[in-house]
Amino acid sequence: MTPQEMEARIVRYGDLQPCKTAFIDAHTPGSDQKENFTIIGGGVSESPDQHVHIAIPHGFNIGAAGQPPKCRNSLHSHRTAEVFFVLKGRWRFFWGRWGNAGEVVLEEGDIINIPTGIFRGFENIGTDYGMIMAILGGDDAGGGVIWAPQVIEDAKEHGLVLGENGKLYDTKKGQSLPEGVKPMPLLSEEELKDYPEMSPMQVIGMGVRRYWDMVALAGDRPAKVIGEKGIIRDKPGFEVDFITGSAASEEMHRHDRPSVLMPVKGHWRVTWDANDSYAAGEATLAPGDTMSVPEYLDHAALPSMTGEAALYHIVATDDPAGPTWQGQPS
Incomplete structure (x- = not known):
């Protein structure tokens, strides 16, 4: 290969291609202005519109989230590690079944390693468009996103239905679940017991570095x-x-x-x-x-x-x- 072909392994910030329909909360007020980016690997997008910049397996995925002020990402969990560092702006990370078990504010350059098995979300609390970069464990990023039950219910009220196949269907566009595909089931109260409410000391002490x-x-x-x-x-x-x-x-x-x-x-x-x-x-x-x-x-x-x-x-x-x-x- 030539040096010019190495450029194909570089994704420039200005060339990032966003997806605004990547996840189930894409129509939910407060979360409907998110831009999601899949930079390396397949990521965890639920939308066929998501562009993958570099598909080469690395053993992990690299992505990003860009959000205007006061825009948030809804409560979700992953089966593998999720690490963020703040590229631009000021961000509040929060966690727990209802998002009130704890929170921490991160500035540019700060990093957080969010424990697996807890619900987490994040919000741009800065005054301008912000960007956080993400590392997700595994080539398949744990097989997708696990949403808190209220997120799926809220999304349905705004026209988005998540199938058990992990794909989104927009009823506002006349889409419906294909024959034989059921809606993604909500986690039961018994299943929710497997998602612990970790304290701020646990999450911040174990996973945040300035x-x-x-x-x-x-x-x-x-x-x-x-x-x-x-x-x-x-x-x-x-x-x-x-x-x-x-x-x-x-x-x-x-x-x-x-x-x-x-x-x-x-x-x-x-x-x-x-x-x-x-x-x-x-x-x-x-x-x-x-x-x-x-x-x-x-x-x-x-x-x-x-x-x-x-x-x-x-x-x-x-x-x-x-x-x-x-x-x-x-």
Whole structure:
């Protein structure tokens, strides 16, 4: 391949293609202005309109949510890990059966590893359009979204019905459930007992790390944010490192599986050596860009100018992308 073809593995922020009908709450007031993005992997969209930018399996999915002020994402759960970092804006994350078990406000660069098995939602509480970037465990992202019962009921009142096949049908467009397809059943009271009400201390203490704390930790070497030996100790099927300009190294390195670079501050120049599949080349990444680095490709990333610079680096591990210890609180 040529260096120009490597550009196909870079998704630029300005080229992101949103889907406004990705989930069941797309018509629900307060949630009807969301934009969802599937950057790497199939994601968990319930709509055939969702565009996938890079379909190459990585062992995890990368997505994003863009929302105007006061727009929220409804309460839902996943069977695998869901990690967010704030790219732009100010966001409130909340959780629990009714969304009132706890909440935390995150600023730009902050990261949250939300425990599996609890209902969670998020809202842009800033004054401008905001964006959060997401990492979902597994290539199939846990097989979809599990919605709190009231979300499915509210959506039906506004014309959207979710089939048990995981697909959305818009009655406002004359759509109906196909023959033989039943509506997605609501979780029973007995099933809801499997979704714990975790305290703020549990969720924030185990899963939230602040941008400026990570900058301090990554003063001279990358900080492992999520991993068996990370500052968030979890094994969700992937690891997340935080790299600052002062911690970046010009030494070339490689991984035995695809990895992902996601700048959050500053501009980064990524260089790579030639191998049997790729010619040597370089590219510059800005905040909001996402780059998939092929396996066994020697590469390095350095800030392209002076000033503040930080990025997140994600790579899959051999750990199963299922419920983690954080989803089983005592």
